[in-house]
Amino acid sequence: MALKLADYKTDVHNDWCPGCGDFGILNAIQMALADMQIPPHRATIFSGIGCSGKTPHYIKTYGIHTLHGRVLPFAQGAKLANPELEVIAVGGDGDGLGIGAGHFVSAGRRNVDMVYIIFNNAVYGLTKGQASPTLKLGMKTKSLPQPNVNNSVNPVALALVSGFTFIARGYSYDIRHLKDIIKRAVEHKGLAFIDVLQPCPTYNDINTKEWFQGLDNIDPETKRVMPRIYKLEDTGYNGVVNDPSELNEKMAKVVEKSNEWGSKIPIGVFFQNEHVPTYQERLSARIQNYMEYPPAHQKIADANGRPITNIEGLLDDLRVDK
Amino acid sequence: MPELVNSLNWVIGGAQGSGVDSAANIFSRACALAGLHVFGKREYYSNIKGEHSYFTVRVAETPIRSHVDNINMLVSFDAETVFRHSSDVSEGGGIIYNADIAETKIDEVPTIDDHASARIKKTLEKAGLGFSVQDALEHARSRGVVLYPMPYFQLLEEFAKKVNDPALSKLTRMTNVMALSASMALTDFDSGLLARAIQFIFKAKKRVAETNVQAADFTYNYAKAKFADQNGFRYKLQAKPADKDIILxxxxxxxxxxxxxxxxxxxxxxxxxxxxxxxxxxxxxxxxxxxxxxxxxxxxxxxxxxxxxxxxxxxxxxxxxxxxxxxxxxxxxxxxxxxxxxxxxxxxxxxxxxxxxxxxxxxxxxxxxxxxxxxxxxxxxxxxxxxxxxxxxxxxxxxxxxxxxxxxxxxxxxxxxxxxxxxxxxxxxxxxxxxxxTRIDRGLVADKISDSDRGAAGNYLRFKLSDSPLSPRIPLGTENAIFWNTGDEHTEEGHITEDPELRVQMMDKRMSKLDLALREIADEDKAVLYGNPDADIVLVSWGSTKGAILDAIDRLQKDGISVKFIQVRLLNPFPSDLVRSLLGNSKTVVDIEMNYSGQLGSLVRQHVGRQPDYLVVKYNGRPMSLDEVYNAVRRISSGNAPRRQVLKNGT
The missing domain is CATH 3.40.50.970 (Thiamin diphosphate (ThDP)-binding fold, Pyr/PP domains)
Structure with a gap:
């Protein structure tokens, strides 16, 4: 029997603010899982701390709500111990690019085959609106005592130079588009990153839904509203590295596109490069049966609890009576 | 002085990266192959190359578990080792040193820090000596230490000539094996076993192994011949049939x-x-x-x-x-x-x-x-x-x-x-x-979920509240067993809760697992008693002080001093009842630890209500030696000890 969208929903009361952009991301994840017919038990959603951290509780798959900033190491550990798991990690921009930035960079170096989604609203919501690492310099959202004194990090460019092999951006009010990106990310061989622009209706009074829609962005000639969000694929942009020789050219384009902000903000797939071996492939090169017999599946004792690992070879080497 | 067979404290020192470890590993392996027991320890700086490191290896016919302070044979090829360790060489012991650097002054060795330099100078000054290697050696000689100069550079050249490989004459790295080999010659150690040990340590590099065996052989014969007319070195190592099933x-x-x-x-x-x-x-x-x-x-x-x-x-x-x-x-x-x-x-x-x-x-x-x-x-x-x-x-x-x-x-x-x-x-x-x-016990893991394991929403109750604090684990990916985890307080399914009643139940569930562990863990894994159970003096300790304490107890026994030792193995949850019963009616409780404050002592006081009478602590970064523990306990036994003794030995 085909799995339905309802099969991925829990009855846990959702306590996000009304109008929160997180709802769109939650729906997109559930729709992607249903579209791909991934059995709920095969998927595990890991999360960090913050509003986004509650996401797994609303999704009926295994759900692991970890520590602030540490979602990537938890998720990678599970995936490496059992590569059959479909692992999706989620977290906020403060979680992933502030306290967890070191893990973000290091995850890129590993290229573990999984997905990481950042719910990017430029503020720390659950602690009442402090500036996050993606808030632009000089911005003063309503709960900040002073304008933001830090420059913002560029998540797409950081993912690129860290080594993520799939990099995309979604918008939480374009759920179908985001769902399609999530599906591509899950199918991607390697570590996929999705930066999701997600208005916080309570604390970010600058980058609001209306702002993204461009309600204040009027074409002086036509007097029409010019939406800020546009889709990369509509412009003929193609971030897929078909051949390693294209790498530099494609990377340069990603940086260029990722710097667009203000009146034009691109969403879509910025980059995909499947020519980099995944961490699982790297492990398989030294442990030949790693994929078939990963840590989580290994038998370690017989029926009587006797260990089955044979270290006689190592001990023989240490013996002095031979 | 009479010969001492198969009882030796051997120390080799040198700059980090100069092969001190390899030489000590060869020595340890060779002695073990000879059927002897060894205990070795490595001391080194936080540094890659150049700072002083040394390796102490104690050898005996019976199992040993600790190091001692006095050196019987100091093996060196640099100046620093002589400066730092020569004063620890005991009467009748020997020093093998590089004859070419005897004139080196302590101020010419940049890796000797000011504090160590001042201490060494003070000792030499007191003895009316200067500050060169030769002076340090003279100081040792005056105390009855035998000196064995080795002209390593000349030996390297002769060796290179002998094996027809001029490049080897520059291979100063090999002085480690030459120094080691000289010590083996002085102890009359079996050169065949030495060769086997070298081959073992360099087994990944056949050519290196071969050259080192030849160099060792060459030096062995040289030392035998050169020092033949001196009175023989007091300490000897003789192979004996190895005990069965011994590893190094x-x-x-x-x-x-x-x-x-x-x-x-x-x-x-x-x-x-x-x-x-x-x-x-x-x-x-x-x-x-x-x-x-x-x-x-x-x-x-x-x-x-x-x-x-x-x-x-x-x-x-x-x-x-x-x-x-x-x-x-x-x-x-x-x-x-x-x-x-x-x-x-x-x-x-x-x-x-x-x-x-x-x-x-x-x-x-x-x-x-x-x-x-x-x-x-x-x-x-x-x-x-x-x-x-x-x-x-x-x-x-x-x-x-x-x-x-x-x-x-x-x-x-x-x-x-x-x-x-x-x-x-x-x-x-x-x-x-x-x-x-050994046995493996994986505890409670559910492989099939029954309906009674499910909550109202049909999900697996990973943290089910029941008579037992243990609820079966389930690996992620298991079919029909979805649950959640969170760092927040959780429901039985693993969802977030702030309910006051559930909070208490979950805290009780988790914390009571400690009571269960304390009931189930075997006594031998909680605390172990060594020595005479009726002794008046009881030593309490944990971790790696065990070896020095056990060896000290043996020595104290020979002096007629009877002590017992409680090695606490399970530190949390604390096995209060067992420790209390092992303490018994002992009059004197001595807490021995490698820290400043006596952390186990505080635990004993907290959980057992018994304040240790004496504290023997050490925090200079060097492990306790057998001698230190022995002396500290002797002092306590004679009634002359302060409540807190701070041990300070070690280089």
Whole structure:
């Protein structure tokens, strides 16, 4: 029997603010899982701390709500111990690019085959609106005592130079588009990153839904509203590295596109490069049966609890009576 | 002086990177091949090349577990070793030194720091001597130490000529083996066994092994001839039939081998001294043989970006169903504190091998201390259950490692396995590890979920409240068993709750697992009594002080001083009843520890209500020697000891 969208929903009361952009991301994840017919038990959603951290509780798959900033190491550990798991990690921009930035960079170096989604609203919501690492310099959202004194990090460019092999951006009010990106990310061989622009209706009074829609962005000639969000694929942009020789050219384009902000903000797939071996492939090169017999599946004792690992070879080497 | 056969304290020193370790490993191996027992320990600076390192190897016919302070044979090829160690060479002992550097003055050795230099100068000045190597040697000679000058450069040239390979004359690296070989000649050690040991240590490099064997042979014969007309060196080493089933094993391999047998298939780490060797040994041997199976097992070892990631990744692996561990030292363990609490509240079995070194902060990064006991017991905010378990020596650490994985899974909690620098950087002969003595117990794991295990929403109740505090684990990915984990307080399904009643129930469930562990863990794993049970003096300690204490007890016994020793192995939950009964009616309780404050002593007072009468502590970064423990206890026994004795020996 085909799995339905309802099969991925829990009855846990959702306590996000009304109008929160997180709802769109939650729906997109559930729709992607249903579209791909991934059995709920095969998927595990890991999360960090913050509003986004509650996401797994609303999704009926295994759900692991970890520590602030540490979602990537938890998720990678599970995936490496059992590569059959479909692992999706989620977290906020403060979680992933502030306290967890070191893990973000290091995850890129590993290229573990999984997905990481950042719910990017430029503020720390659950602690009442402090500036996050993606808030632009000089911005003063309503709960900040002073304008933001830090420059913002560029998540797409950081993912690129860290080594993520799939990099995309979604918008939480374009759920179908985001769902399609999530599906591509899950199918991607390697570590996929999705930066999701997600208005916080309570604390970010600058980058609001209306702002993204461009309600204040009027074409002086036509007097029409010019939406800020546009889709990369509509412009003929193609971030897929078909051949390693294209790498530099494609990377340069990603940086260029990722710097667009203000009146034009691109969403879509910025980059995909499947020519980099995944961490699982790297492990398989030294442990030949790693994929078939990963840590989580290994038998370690017989029926009587006797260990089955044979270290006689190592001990023989240490013996002095031979 | 009469000959002393098979009782020797041998020390080799030199600059880091000059082959001190290799030479000591060859010596240890050679003695072990000769059927002798050895205990060796390595001391080194936080430095890659150039600073002074040394290796002490004690040799005897019966098993030994500790080092002693007096040196019988000092093997050197640089000036610093003579300056730093010659005053510890005992009467009748010998010093092998580089004849070409006898004129070197202490101020010409940049790696001797001002403090050490001032101490050495003071000693020499008092004796009316100057500050050269020759003066230091003269000082030793005046105390009855025999000097053995070796012209290494000339020997290298002659050797190169002899084997027709001029390049070898520049190979000063080989002086380590030449110095070692000279010491073997003086002790009349079997040169054939020496050659075997060299071949073993260099087995990965056949050509290097061959050259070293030839050089050793050449030097051996030279030393035999050159020192033949002197009165023979007092200390001799004679091969005897080896005891059966003896291994020579390093402390940084034993727990790692325990992990292989325990079925730890996922280990994470961030590089840190002295814990990294554990992970590197596992990674070097990542493909594992299995009994009765065509399959190979394997250990995935991941070097993470920091220790926070290390423990987080290990927890992730445990959730997927693997036995997991992470190995670290104090600074890394400090970073793990928050995630330790996450494992506690989510009842995740994870083993942390905590190889202690001297703190706080970076402390003495390559030196020994047992300063992290309180921290291991209390690390992390809030209250959650964890087991803290300490091994006393290399052999124990193998078997204990298998036990702690069982504890982790049976009681579903983080385990901190206390090891330390003294164990990690020592080497000893002991009985071959016997895996037949070990068992694996994975605790409660549900493989099928019945309806009664489900809640109203049909989800698996991972944290089901029942008469038992244990609720079965389930690996991620299991069909029809979906649950949640969160660092927040949780419901039976694992969802967030702030309900006051549920909070109390979940706290009670988790914390009462400690009572269960305390009831179920065998006495021998809680605390062990050594020595005369009726003795008036009882020594209390934990971890790697065990060896020096046991050896000291033997020596005290010979003096007619009867003591007993309680080695506490389970530090949390604390086995109060057992320790109280082992203390019995002993009049004098002596707490012996490698830290400043006597952390175990405080635990004994807290849990047993018995204040230790005497404290013997050490915190200069160098492990306790047999002599130090012996002298400290003798002083207490004679009634002349202060309440707190601070031990200070070691270079």
């Amino acid at each position: 094993v390093q402390g940084n391999q034993s727990s790692a081998m325990g992990k292989m047998v325990a079925g730890c298939r996922f280990q994470t780490y961030y590089p840190i001294t002295p814990a990294s060797d554990d992970s590197e040994f596992l990674e070097s041997n990542d493909v594992l043989d299995l009994y009765d199976s065509g399959d190979k097992g394997s250990t995935v070892v991941v070097q993470t970006e920091d220790e926070i990631a290390a423990i987080a990744m290990a927890i992730g692996g445990a959730l997927a169903g693997s036995r997991v561990a992470t190995a670290t030292s104090g600074p890394g363990f400090s970073l793990m504190a928050e995630a330790l609490g996450w494992a506690g509240i989510n009842e995740v079995p994870v083993v942390v091998s905590l190889y202690q070194r001297a703190g706080p902060s970076t402390g003495l990064p390559t030196r020994h201390e047992q300063g992290d006991l309180n921290f291991a017991i209390n690390a992390g905010h809030g209250e959650f259950p964890r087991i803290v378990f300490a091994s006393g020596d290399i052999e124990e650490s193998f078997y204990d490692t298998i036990k702690v994985f069982n504890f982790a899974e049976k009681y579903q909690m983080p385990i901190i396995h206390m090891l330390d620098k003294a164990i990690a950087n020592s080497v000893m002969t002991c009985r071959v590890f016997d895996t037949n003595k």
